[in-house]
Amino acid sequence: MIHIENLSKTYRRGQEEVRALVNVSLNVEAGEFLAVVGPSGSGKSTLLNIVGLLDRPTSGRISIAGKPCEKLGTREAELLRRNTIGFVFQQFLLVPTMTALQNVMLPMYFAGDPAAREKATELLHRVGLGNRLLHLPSQMSGGEIQRVAVARALANNPSILLADEPTGNLDSRTAEDIFNLLREINQAGTTVIVVTHNTELAASLPRTITIRDGKVIADVKKDASAA
């Protein structure tokens, strides 16, 4: 599903040249559930952004669902991202003045989906928030807000779900709930990649990739029998 070959990303910060990713190569099969861990500044978010087509590599290759993406034009990237990829962020990033339902409908509005309301309602039920459809973010707990964000990420039925530190702002109990939700989603067929600091929760996933200083230093798949 995701094929990365010798991928590097370098950017400028003022006078400095920062090498965020250096010759990264890895493969992700469809339907995998994996964690990307590493210290701050190791490049994990950069990797996620490139996989999510929000950023382009400086060199190297990346293909998603067979389609080469390293030189994708902005418009093509927009369309591919809209239809294939869902994002969950650490800071939740819901629109504060819109209800849960409206927030989940938003990506469908951009995609021009006429059945937005029904699909959004279904998604919110799926993440267990059927009773919160018309609530504003200010009326929900952190965990509930992140669930809405997950529902929103699923709005356009993506094949890949990317989560960047989704539990960073949540307590441990809620964090576990969110990870379980992600697991459910993965079991329904979506490829899920989670960037996280939480090594404990990461260990519960079937595969963990460790990044440091822009390089992959470990890629551990748990034995199917050991899971």
Place this chain on the structure above:
Amino acid sequence: MNLFTIVWDGIRRRKIRSALSILGITIAATALFSLIALKQGYEQGMQAELEKMGAQIVAVAKGCPYEAIAVIMTGGQVPATLPEDVVEQIQKLPNVASASPNVYGAYKYLNLSHPLIGITSEELKLKSWWKIQGRFPQNFGEVVLGSVEAKMFADKSNEFKGIGDSITVTVGGKTVPLKVVGILETTGSKDDYSTYTTLQTAQDLLNLQGRVVAVNIRVKDIGGVPATIEDIEAIPDVQAVTVAQVLGTIRNLVQAGQSTLFLVLLVALVIGGLGTMNTMLMAVFERTREIGLMKAIGASRWQIFRLFFSEGLALCFFGGLFGAGIGSVTTLMGDVLLKQFVSVMPTGSVGQLSWYAVAVSVLFPVGVGILSTLYPALRAAGLNPIEALRNE
């Protein structure tokens, strides 16, 4: 969910700022609307007023004829006069159907100044629509009152209640009784505010014996007007203007005045537009993270552009609409306002609501809105999603 709901969500988040932005545009649009509507009303009113003079040509003593007409219309004392025998000379000219002499002055009654006009029965040929209750003045001291004057006197004076009563007025330092022998039915022109008497009475009271101020002339054939004017001006010390010329001059003056004001208002609108641009730019800065988010969840650059562009446009459109609304109110009050500043005004209301004024006062702000929102919307669309998301 549609474009409107999202745009409305954006506007209502910053109610005060949106309101102030709209207010700036509204003020400019109000002024624009009033300017256009009042100008149209003024021109139409002036035209009607001048037509109600009944004459096509007015002969006055040499000087500035426009000044003469202006003073006539406001009911003041005109500086120069013509000898009375000029009337006969004019009457004899080939194309002249009627030559009616007029003497203009004023008298004091009930602590107010009132226009006094001395005429002969020849004037009736010019003002064919006049209907007089009672009769036309024939003897010395007899007057016909315009309908508004008559009503005012009947209400406020003790001595005057109707035809047959007298009013004791002050003219040129003397106190004189004037007998009201007729009342003019409402004409909808300045005539309703005037008092008419015989030529001799006016000449005597105003110390203009043997003189006339103007001669109102009706021609037989309108095509012959230029030739007739030449003939009239061949008479020494006489100047003639056509009513059409006067109207044309007034139109030019109004146009010049309007053009100047228009420029000022355009400047005001540009300033309003800059305000809108500022508001929109601030909105883009504040919502940078949100824009990054929207791009991450599938919004294209065009969709982001459309969102912010629509928001700015909506602010200007509603500003223009409110401006037209408030402008309608100020236009209807326009007479009151204008009369303070403009000396020559038609009778009746100058305030007229026109769709043209609505169109201009909405379209100009929208035009300004388009220009001023373009840059902020383009900026929003061009934001790099990752950097945007990193924004605080």
